[in-house]
Ligand SMILES: Nc1ncnc2c1ncn2[C@@H]1O[C@H](COP(=O)(O)OP(=O)(O)OP(=O)(O)O)[C@@H](O)[C@H]1O
């Protein structure tokens with residue numbers, strides 16, 4: 036196992052193609068300095084990554100591109116919308132549908148966009164490359180990611196779909212996915228990001244970084260569905276920077292994967308920002324789903340609102356860690372955080388930890404975490420009407436989950452996810 | 466329809482039903498009255514299959530051993546309990562819930578699922594029966610319903626599911642005078658020579674609307690007196706002391 040870090044370093048030298056050589060070399064140096072985190076690291080206390088780092092993943096996935104049909108089979112509702120297929124970390128142009136890109140939206144690969152001022156300004160500025168080994172690895176290896184630029188004043192009404200897929204058929208493979216979103220002043224957009232697998236049986240590791248810059252008075256909804264296969268490892272860092280009067284809302288639904296770790300960092304760096312963070316995780320079998328979130332209130336008069344819900348069955352493990360930082364300058368902050376979990380079995384585990392660090396005095400902050408069982412009275416009521424026990428449980432759990440799903444304003448996506456959640460709830464009920 | 470022999474039920478070491486006997490034929494309406502805490506709701510819960518009790522004795526329902534069945538199997542076999550305290554279920558709409566219930570009962574009885582169109586038609590018809598506002602079906606089950614609305618919703622569900630044996634636990638409490646008439650009319654519309662009812666109530670007034678074939682007094686875990694509908698009037702007039710004395714004697 037000691038050779039794992041070297042293994043990644045070797046893979047880096049073997050591939051000489053670099054769009055951002057300086058950034059990438061620097062990121063690799065950070066990785067080399069830090070090495071992989073251990074359970075001593077607070078961020079990784081409950082999330083053992085030995086199964087991930089002990090594996091010799093292939094970095095070059097045999098050319099096995101998904102066709103547009105295959106993508107539409109998996110996510111039929113995206114048909115007719117702007118669709119970007121991010122396959123093994125690269126944009127697959129044939130499977131994407133860029134035929135009707137609305138005015139004000141620019142879609143490019145990182146390579147194509149590297150000289151655009153906005154990209155130079157924002158790329159890799161928010162990701163925590165110096166502190167997180169996986170962020171460092173992502174920056175070092177991501178070469179061909181996705182850039183979405185929304186012009187100022189552009190209102191992109193329809194959702195922009197990003198389907199992230201790992202398409203290795205037999206070989207355990209890794210992909211570094213990178214997405215940069217720059218929403219210009221007064222712009223509006225909805226981005227729906229769906230992470231799936233092509234093959235349901237291949238061990239894969241997707242290491243993803245999403246950066247979102249929300250300029251003054253802009254409004255962005257980011258929906259993130261994580262439904263890669265049961266054997267997959269997924270590490271995903273989302274780093275958001277909000278300017279004054281902006282609005283950002285993120286809905287994360289984590290379903291598939293053996294180990295799934297999310298990190299969400301949002302910095303509110305202007306007056307009157309509004310932020311909504313909603314998350315749902317449904318885990319069964321021996322899954323581990325870890326959500327670490329942090330919101331940094333740096334300026335006054337901002338509101339942040341967070342609700343994460345978990346449903347854990349089997350021997351699965353859920354982790355929630357939510358930090359709220361309120362800096363000295365951030366007076367009149369309103370920050371709400373809540374985490375609610377339902378355990379479906381005796382062997383299911385949840386570790387929930389809210390963390391507040393408040394340095395301003397005129398703020399309203401509340402937080403709460405609950406973990407409980409399903410309500411017996413409700414279950415009996417449904418069963419007494421002839422509904423079978425497992426269906427009744429699934430209904431109650433879906434109702435619990437709907438609190439989160441209802442925040443997804445993209446209706447087709449919401450219905451699709453709701454179907455996946457319902458199916459998964461039936462599968463984890465025992 | 467139903468035969469209960471020497472039924473006992475305890476919870477947390479406390480015996481609540483203490484050898485209860487009752488026989489109900491097809492199409493009959495039996496009223497059960499009795500002082501607070503005598504075990505009426507416990508009887509209803511045990512019949513519906515609530516799992517909190519240690520149960521003894523025998524209950525035969527249309528030839529089946531009722532006590533062996535799960536709550537959903539009982540409902541699928543035609544049992545219905547209108548709860549004294551209907552549960553609020555946030556996030557599940559009345560319509561979704563009822564559709565699932567109707568279809569699951571149909572499937573269990575070898576019938577096909579009802580399609581959405583027929584289901585909506587059925588809902589409309591049954592809502593009219595209990596004069597229920599149609600916005601109610603889109604709301605979460607009982608959530609934020611007033612006491613009376615919850616009771617009306619129970620009878621609406623009963624009408625939708627068309628059970629064979631209906632147990633109404635204090636459906637009249639919480640209903641205003643007009644609602645009492647409406648709900649009673651709804652119940653009466655469902656009466657026929659097959660369908661049987663157990664009507665638990667404290668008030669003779671309900672029995673003016675839903676006229677019972679028999680009245681029973683449940684006291685201290687047993688049926689201690691049975692009689693024709695006139696017994697209800699006697700109870701209304703005299704209270705329960707004379708019954709308690711009779712039992713003590
Ligand atoms: N889960 C329980 N744990 C402890 N005691 C219980 C439980 N359920 C019922 N009891 C007790 O059993 C007795 C009978 O209760 P039950 O609800 O059946 O009475 P009831 O006849 O329906 O009364 P009411 O007319 O007030 O509705 C009461 O003393 C009640 O407190």
Ligand SMILES: [Mg+2]
Nearest residue numbers: 505506507549
């Ligand atoms: Mg009662």
